Amino acid sequence: MEREKIAYLAGIIDGEGTIAITKQKPRTGRRNHLYSLRMIVGNTDKKLVDWLVENFGGSCHILREPEGNWRRAYQWVLGSRETYRLLKEMKEYLVIKREQAEIGMEFYRDTLKRATKGRVPLWLNCKREEYFQKMKSLHL
Numbered sequence: 001m002e003r004e005k006i007a008y009l010a011g012i013i014d015g016e017g018t019i020a021i022t023k024q025k026p027r028t029g030r031r032n033h034l035y036s037l038r039m040i041v042g043n044t045d046k047k048l049v050d051w052l053v054e055n056f057g058g059s060c061h062i063l064r065e066p067e068g069n070w071r072r073a074y075q076w077v078l079g080s081r082e083t084y085r086l087l088k089e090m091k092e093y094l095v096i097k098r099e100q101a102e103i104g105m106e107f108y109r110d111t112l113k114r115a116t117k118g119r120v121p122l123w124l125n126c127k128r129e130e131y132f133q134k135m136k137s138l139h140l
Contacts, residue, residue: 058077084109
């Protein structure tokens with residue numbers, strides 16, 4: 001990947017983006033929450049979101065429809081594996097979100113690369129929750 005694009009992405013993430021560990025309620029019949037690593041950018045300029053999808057993958061969603069003085073807002077979301085790969089490449093360019101990047105990469109290496117078929121062991125689910133809480137504390 002071109003270094004200039006990676007550096008530009010780091011600037012976007014530092015200023016407009018989020019590096020997050022997300023937690024979803026368990027699916028019906030399951031007892032464990034679902035955790036994932038995400039990179040997210042929200043913006044009212046669709047050109048930026050389209051550029052992110054074109055250059056780094058992921059998906060674009062409408063975050064908010066126009067209302068009153070507010071314009072339509074778009075959101076770019078990147079999945080766990082792709083987020084991990086990009087964080088490794090762009091960590092050196094991050095200033096504000098470097099700590100989140102480090103926690104996110106550690107979370108991925110320690111808990112998501114250990115993907116299990118079927119039931120997630122309790123110790124692994126607890127470890128994922130620890131990372132979730134650690135990342136959440138940085139978003140205050």
